Amino acid sequence: MKEFARLNRLPPYVFTMVNKIKMDARHAGADIVDLGMGNPDMPTPKHIVDKLVEASRKGHNHRYSASMGITKLRMAISDWYKRRFDVNIDPNTEAIVTIGAKEGISHLVLVTIRPGDVIFSPSPTYPIHPFSAIIAGGDVRGIPLGPDQDFFENLIAATKQTWPKPKMLIISFPHNPTTEVVDIGFFERIVDYAKEHRIMVIHDLAYADLVFDGYKPPSLLQVPGAKEIGVEFFSLSKSYNMPGWRVGFCVGNPEIVGALRRIKSYLDYGIFQPIQIASIIALNGPQDCVKEIVGTYKKRRDTLINGLNRSGWPVKSPKATMFVWAKIPEQYIDMGSVEFSKMLIQKAGVAVSPGLGFGEYGDEYVRFALIENEMRTNQAIRGLRKIL
Numbered sequence: 001m002k003e004f005a006r007l008n009r010l011p012p013y014v015f016t017m018v019n020k021i022k023m024d025a026r027h028a029g030a031d032i033v034d035l036g037m038g039n040p041d042m043p044t045p046k047h048i049v050d051k052l053v054e055a056s057r058k059g060h061n062h063r064y065s066a067s068m069g070i071t072k073l074r075m076a077i078s079d080w081y082k083r084r085f086d087v088n089i090d091p092n093t094e095a096i097v098t099i100g101a102k103e104g105i106s107h108l109v110l111v112t113i114r115p116g117d118v119i120f121s122p123s124p125t126y127p128i129h130p131f132s133a134i135i136a137g138g139d140v141r142g143i144p145l146g147p148d149q150d151f152f153e154n155l156i157a158a159t160k161q162t163w164p165k166p167k168m169l170i171i172s173f174p175h176n177p178t179t180e181v182v183d184i185g186f187f188e189r190i191v192d193y194a195k196e197h198r199i200m201v202i203h204d205l206a207y208a209d210l211v212f213d214g215y216k217p218p219s220l221l222q223v224p225g226a227k228e229i230g231v232e233f234f235s236l237s238k239s240y241n242m243p244g245w246r247v248g249f250c251v252g253n254p255e256i257v258g259a260l261r262r263i264k265s266y267l268d269y270g271i272f273q274p275i276q277i278a279s280i281i282a283l284n285g286p287q288d289c290v291k292e293i294v295g296t297y298k299k300r301r302d303t304l305i306n307g308l309n310r311s312g313w314p315v316k317s318p319k320a321t322m323f324v325w326a327k328i329p330e331q332y333i334d335m336g337s338v339e340f341s342k343m344l345i346q347k348a349g350v351a352v353s354p355g356l357g358f359g360e361y362g363d364e365y366v367r368f369a370l371i372e373n374e375m376r377t378n379q380a381i382r383g384l385r386k387i388l
Contacts, residue, residue, distance in 0.1 A: 055274035069097025124362030174320030201230030307381030
């Protein structure tokens with residue numbers, strides 16, 4: 001067999017091991033409540049689907065599109081940022097449509113770093129953030145993040161101890177998987193830090209809408225000077241239940257956006273145009289559907305949190321995201337997250353994501369995704385009580 005150098009740098013995909021146990025159990029006839037992958041289960045709102053169908057019937061929309069996204073969608077993105085965060089975005093130079101945030105981040109990292117460049121990313125974190133750097137030939141250093149960690153203290157310490165100096169910081173708040181949230185003061189410190197150390201910042205704002213209990217997430221770009229050091233990504237996957245549509249965008253620093261635009265011009269012809277047209281309706285149309293989606297996640301969150309706490313598994317209620325980040329119960333913590341997750345499938349009939357899959361500092365946790373209705377969530381609680 002040939003050696004594939006970039007693949008050889010990637011660690012084993014932890015989730016694959018747990019998924020195999022889940023599938024084996026299902027093939028054996030077990031009813032597994034799957035709270036693992038963060039794959040939204042609700043349908044895309046009707047008015048968005050209707051626009052897709054209408055646009056799909058027009059033959060001229062079947063041609064190649066534009067890799068940077070059609071003009072009207074980039075204008076809709078600009079308008080959305082102005083309404084949402086009072087941030088001005090030039091749709092021609094500061095915005096680009098991506099095939100979901102994951103594609104955009106990975107290609108942006110590929111085009112902006114060289115082999116050997118150091119990239120900082122929280123640990124634990126969403127896997128594509130560090131893995132995109134590894135695929136591009138960079139070296140990743142995980143900055144511990146969590147309720148018992150001072151992220152900025154860890155960030156400064158890592159900066160002093162790292163050579164060569166880091167070139168990029170990839171962050172995401174509200175945070176997957178830890179559900180940590182921040183205020184605008186956090187981003188002000190990030191901008192000051194990036195300017196002082198001449199570091200590029202990528203902020204993934206995927207969960208901007210999935211927030212609860214009055215919390216309002218800020219945008220990195222609300223900080224004066226943020227466009228000098230970085231960009232921000234958003235995805236329509238969660239807010240509008242459009243995960244399979246693969247629509248996201250990147251906004252901010254025109255030079256960085258321009259780099260992504262240039263590499264994408266070599267790699268793709270853009271998203272199917274009717275999907276882009278429907279995405280304009282999502283961003284510019286009525287937002288009641290977003291509130292309904294958030295309300296459903298809140299009910300599921302409350303059902304899961306209440307059930308876990310009643311069962312003797314104390315877990316804090318998150319203010320954002322579609323996840324619950326739960327520290328493994330004390331009697332099982334020595335197992336580690338992978339073996340504990342396997343046990344939950346086999347003995348409780350519940351599938352979760354092992355924290356180790358999000359980084360070395362996640363191994364004492366598991367992540368629940370709020371992707372099952374309340375009845376199925378209660379079924380999961382009954383299964384968990386068997387081992388608690």
